Amino acid sequence: MDYLLGIDIGTSGTKGVLMDREGKIYVWAGREYSIDIPQTGWAEQNPKMWWEATIQVIREVLKESEVDPQQIRGIGLSGQMHGTVFLDKNLQPFRPAIIWADHRSSSQCEFIYQKIGKERLAELTGNPVATGFMCSTLLWMKENQPEEFNQIHKVILAKDYIRYRLTGNLGVEVTDASSTLLLDIKRRCWSEELLDILSLPLKILPEEVHESQEVAGYLLLDVARDTGLLEGIPVVYGGGDQSMQAVGNGVVRPGILSSTIGTGGQLFITLEKFTYDPKLRIHTFCHAMPNTYHLQGAILSAGLSLKWLRENILHTPDSYRIFDEEVEKIRAGSEGVIFLPYLLGERSPYMNPQAKGVFFGLSLKHHRAHLIRAVMEGVVFALRDCLEVFKELDVKIERVIASGGGAKSRVWRQIQADIFNKEISMTQSTEQAAKGAATLAGVGVGIYKDTEEGCKKTVKLKEEKIKPIAENVDIYNKQFEIYKSLYQDLKEDFKRLKRKGNIA
Known part of the structure; x- marks a missing residue:
C-alpha cells in the first residue's frame, strides 16, 4: 500500500x-x-x-x-x-x-x-x-x-x-x-x-x-x-x-467557500482567473493549482479571542465543550452584547493595526455565558464583514465548508449558518492543512493526475449539514448593522488612544 x-x-x-x-x-x-x-x-x-x-x-x-x-x-x-x-x-x-x-x-x-x-x-x-x-x-x-x-x-x-x-x-x-x-x-x-x-x-x-x-x-x-x-x-x-487547508477540504473549484476558525479566521474561495479588490480590503493569492487564484479574507483573532476570554478574563480551566453547553442556553444575539474581536488589530476588511477589542451593550443581567456567546458571534460577524466584500466582487457561493478548530463546535457552526444565512457543511477530513499537503505530495509523485482528482479521491463530506434558523438570521442581520457601525464610530478613538500613548 x-x-x-x-x-x-x-x-x-x-x-x-x-x-x-x-x-x-x-x-x-x-x-x-x-x-x-x-x-x-x-x-x-x-x-x-x-x-x-x-x-x-x-x-x-x-x-x-x-x-x-x-x-x-x-x-x-x-x-x-x-x-x-x-x-x-x-x-x-x-x-x-x-x-x-x-x-x-x-x-x-x-x-x-x-x-x-x-x-x-x-x-x-x-x-x-x-x-x-x-x-x-x-x-x-x-x-x-x-x-x-x-x-x-x-x-x-x-x-x-x-x-x-x-x-x-x-x-x-x-x-x-x-x-x-x-x-x-x-x-x-x-x-x-x-x-x-x-x-x-x-x-x-x-x-x-x-x-x-x-x-x-x-x-x-x-x-x-x-x-x-x-x-x-x-x-x-x-x-x-x-x-493547503483548502485542498484538504476539497476547495479547489469556484463556488465552494471555506470558513476557517483557528487561531485567526479566514474565508477562502477559488478563482479561475485573477480577480482583486480595488479597495484592497481582502487578499488575492495564487492557489495551489497552476493558473488558479483565490480570494481570502483574514481576521487576526478568531479562536484566539475565545482563548483570551477563557484564560485572561474568566480564568477558568473549563473546556470549550463546557462553553458550548452554556452558550446553547443563551438566545442568538447574546441579549444585546456585541464583541469586536480586534485584539491584535484587524486585517480584513479594515487593515487597521490600531483597532482594539470591544464588548458593547453590557448590563447587570449579563453573565459569563453571554460573554462567551458574544465572542463566538463577534468572530463570525468579522468573517461576514469579509464575506460582504466577496459579494460586492460578484463572487458566487454555492456551498460553505466549516474548517479549523472552531468547526468542532456545533454551536459555532450554527452561528456561522445563521450569520452567513448559508447551509454549513463539514468534510470528514481532520488536520486539513497537513492532509492537503499530503494530497499535493500525491499529485507531485503521480498518484493523482492533478489536485482536483486527488481531492475527489481523498475528501468526503459529512452527512450532517447545519441549516440557518430564520429567527436567528433576522436577529443577526440587525446586529450586524450595529457591529459595522461600532467600528466606524470607534476608529478615530482607536487612533487617539494610540497617539496619546495610553495603550500599547
Missing part, C-alpha cells in the same frame, strides 16, 4: 499526518511551541524550533503507524504564511524569524502605500499591505537594523526552511510567495518593478517561483537517519497553510 506524509508548520505547533491514497488518515502527531514576544507588538519564532518539532512529529508518525518507510511515496508541506526567515551566506538562520503576527512595521506599510499608490499596488500584488508580511518586515529591518539587513543572503518562509532542511534545496512556491507582497500575482513571478521602487534587492529571494505540486528535491541521508524515513523520498514544494 502507498502512503503520503503531510506536515503542517503552524504558528502554535507542527502537525503531521500519514494518509493512504484514498484519503484515510492512519495516524497524526503534533508538537506545540510558543511565540516569542521580545517587545510589545513583536512576534518571533526560532526556525530551529520548527525543525526540531518536525523531526519529532515524523518519528512519532512512523512509530505509531508501524508503516514500512518504503511504502511512503512522498512528503508534502504546509506552513504559516507571510513571515520571514533570514539566512546568512551559509544558509543558516542568523536571527529569529519575524512571523505574521508581528506589528512592528506599521510605518513601513504606510510608506509602501505612499511610494507605490494603492491602485498600482492592487494591480501588481492583488493585496493590501499588512504588518508581518515579508515586504514590510524587510523595509523595517533595512531602516532599523541595517547591520542585520546587510547580513541577509536569502529570505524564505517557514515551510521553505523545513523543506530546505529536508532536501538541501532552497526554493519557494506560488501560494506562500503570494503572501510576501513581493510577487506579481497575475504573472506568478517576483515583481521586479515593486522591488525596484522599494529598493529591495531581488538577489535575496529564491531565484524561481515554483508551482506547489512540483517535486522540490529528495530526502537527505542524514534526515533519513534522524527520522526513520528512507533516503531519496520525493518532497514537493507544498503551500501556505490556507491553500
